[in-house]
Amino acid sequence: MQWTSILAIYCLVWVMSAFIMLPLGIRTHDELGEEKTAGQADSAPANFRPGRVAVRATILAALLTSLFVANYIYGWVVVDDLNFVTPVLTVESSGN
Template sequence: MKLTSIIAIYALFWVMSAFLLLPFGVRTADEAGEKKVPGQADSAPVNFRPGKIALRATILAAVLCALYIANYFEGWITVDDINIFGTPPGYGSPES
């Protein structure tokens, strides 16, 4: 596996992790007991910290990427392991 492939896979895991972690640890003004600004949405976060989310996403993406690369080299889970429908009829037959 090339270094550029590893970087691209890590970037995909990072974006996925960042979106996955966005709703955790965020509280609304009602939950925090703070006064809302006029025109503020009821669901607007009062304590949004993008740096903390980025750090958590970086750690989670590193773990997931390491597991993915380890599986790539070790072959723990292959396509045959997750193929729940079996081989399609006529796939790989000599007459095709």
């Protein structure tokens, strides 16, 4: 696998990881007991930290991408393993 392919996969996985990490650890003003400003939505986050989200997404993306590349190299799960629609035909010996 070329390094550019690994980089492209990492970028895609990083964006997915960032979206997964966005809601983790977020609290509203009501949950933290802070005062809201006029016109503020009740669900607006009070402690949003994009740097923390980026660090968590980077760690998760690195882990998932390394698992993907290792699977590509060692072939733990191949396309035939993911065929859930048609049954796998096995050849049985007749003993003759």
